[in-house]
Amino acid sequence: MNNNALLPKLRGVLKPYRTQLLFAMAGMVLVGGFNALQAYMVKPLLDEIFINRNARLLHLLPLGLLGVFFFKGIFYFLYSFLLEKVGQSVIRDLRNSIYAHLNDLPLSFFHKTPTGELMSRIMNDVSMLQGSVTHALIRVLRDFCSVIGLVGVIFYMDWRLALVSLIFLPLAAVPIVVFGKKFRKISTTYQTKIGEATSQLHETIAGVRIVKAFGMEGFEKRRFAEKMQGIMDTLMLETRYSCLSHPMIEFLGGIGMAMIIWFGGTQVLQGNSTPGAFMSFLTALIMLYEPVKGVSKINTTIQQGLAAATRIFALLEIQPDIREAPDAIEMPPFSHSIVLSAVNFCYEGNPPVLKNLNLQVNRGEVLAVVGPSGSGKTTLANLIPRFYEITQGSLCIDEIDIRRFTLPSLRQQLALVTQQTILFNDTVRNNIAYGRNDCPEQKIIEAAKAAYALDFILDLPQGFDTVIGESGARLSGGQQQRISIARALLKDAPILILDEATSALDTESEREVQRALENLMQNRTTIVIAHRLSTIKNADRIIVLKDGQLVEEGTHGELLALGGEYHGLYQLQFAGEPMEGPL
Ligand SMILES: Nc1ncnc2c1ncn2[C@@H]1O[C@H](COP(=O)(O)OP(=O)(O)OP(=O)(O)O)[C@@H](O)[C@H]1O
Ligand SMILES: [Mg+2]
Incomplete structure (x- = not known):
């Protein structure tokens, strides 16, 4: 210049x-x-x-x-x-x-x-x-x-x-x-x-x-x-x-x-x-x-x-490359489906990560996404809130392309739990109620309870007023996850995108996180990137991604019977996990 x-x-x-x-x-x-x-x-x-x-x-x-x-x-x-x-x-x-x-x-x-x-x-x-x-x-x-x-x-x-x-x-x-x-x-x-x-x-x-x-x-x-x-x-x-x-x-x-x-x-x-x-x-x-x-x-x-x-x-x-259309509309309340048709995606200047993806998620459904590391699962989850723009194809919610919605109205209806928990150096209360200063105390407590976090929060020195350190450093991994689940619960959005943390927790805290997640998924349309067998068990449908392509789709039983990609993944990833009840 x-x-x-x-x-x-x-x-x-x-x-x-x-x-x-x-x-x-x-x-x-x-x-x-x-x-x-x-x-x-x-x-x-x-x-x-x-x-x-x-x-x-x-x-x-x-x-x-x-x-x-x-x-x-x-x-x-x-x-x-x-x-x-x-x-x-x-x-x-x-x-x-x-x-x-x-x-x-x-x-x-x-x-x-x-x-x-x-x-x-x-x-x-x-x-x-x-x-x-x-x-x-x-x-x-x-x-x-x-x-x-x-x-x-x-x-x-x-x-x-x-x-x-x-x-x-x-x-x-x-x-x-x-x-x-x-x-x-x-x-x-x-x-x-x-x-x-x-x-x-x-x-x-x-x-x-x-x-x-x-x-x-x-x-x-x-x-x-x-x-x-x-x-x-x-x-x-x-x-x-x-x-x-x-x-x-x-x-x-x-x-x-x-x-x-x-x-x-x-x-x-x-x-x-x-x-x-x-x-x-x-x-x-x-x-x-x-x-x-x-x-x-x-x-x-x-x-x-x-x-x-x-x-x-x-x-x-620097102009943001994701911008609202000049005539962008408020997204109407989510009513029936999220549809991806022929979606291709590549990160700037890189080879395609998602290839010709066709997918429908209906309201109330729990869709589990599984696949080897690097197969594009997190990428897929990032497309729905429009963190990244799809390169080709279309992504519609209730038959309207998401590029036609204003960004806040789209993100308002999505709750996100990321693979790495993201917490701020603030009180437990403010982390749960992030962005909602006027939230009644009762709701925060309910969210914490549903996220199986209330007990440990009350045990903290200042309860809900405890400052949890940068990125929640003063909490355990499972506690951090449950706080971020409580945050998503409180947002109470109709669509939930859940990128499960890959890091293993010990069985006790794993079980609590799992129960918290089950509460979170209730009455919501959920796309969950599953790293746990118990999540898969709860899913209505499972898709398997491999190298950015959808290779198999069905229920756990169907996919196991198929003896293909999913079967192999199951043997590798989940077979050792304890299961509660029959599938
Ligand atoms: N910001 C980025 N820029 C360029 N390439 C990226 C970026 N993020 C991810 N990738 C690439 O895209 C591919 C898919 O990544 P993604 O994070 O979606 O994998 P994943 O399926 O979520 O894996 P995991 O199970 O390990 O979380 C990987 O090959 C990765 O290297
Ligand atoms: Mg990932």
């Missing part, structure tokens, strides 16, 4: 704060004016007080100076406060819009992009942009006003001398132009590296158990240290350039100054100018070089900000 594309976007971000910015700018103009006035006051000081010995002015000038400082202070406070406020507001807005945008992006995006990297975009990149918006903007505008005022003073004092000194001003821009491009490139590298480091942090802290179990602490430490070294090297490269540009500008300024002293001094000695005018000129000139030098520093910040903005807007511009 180049500047031409970037600037209108940044302007758009600043737009809501136009009035505040205008006030801030007015403040800056005044501060710039007072700066010029300060420089100007050197002339009466020297010429009137020291040379003409004007005693009355000796009383007035210090008072005037106090006044100048006082008002400059007030306006300085006003504009810097306002600008900081605008900067912080912009940062808040940007973080909110990135987060909102992330929430709207489809699952496929998150499978491609590391979590840490996204966190880094929201936190680090945005704060880098803040540096530009507030600090750089403040200094650029203020310095610009001061420069205008001071240039006015030097021209007023001696326009020929002013012309000579201004020849050197543009030279100061040379390092800025030379280094500007480098700064931006370095900054992009830096942000990418920070993203990678955050990504490692996120992965290894979340997966600390595996890191420890495999004795990989040393490896991870080294990997992290390498990343930190890389970040430091990048920053030092930037520092080298920014440290270099300061003395370069200073030296160029020095040449100018030396010439002015020689030239201006000659003028005073020859009586063409007064010492006061010359000193006032010199003061203004010295004050003038300050902002000019500052520009090179600001340039670093601005380039960093632009690099960050490029990354931020690139993220904001």
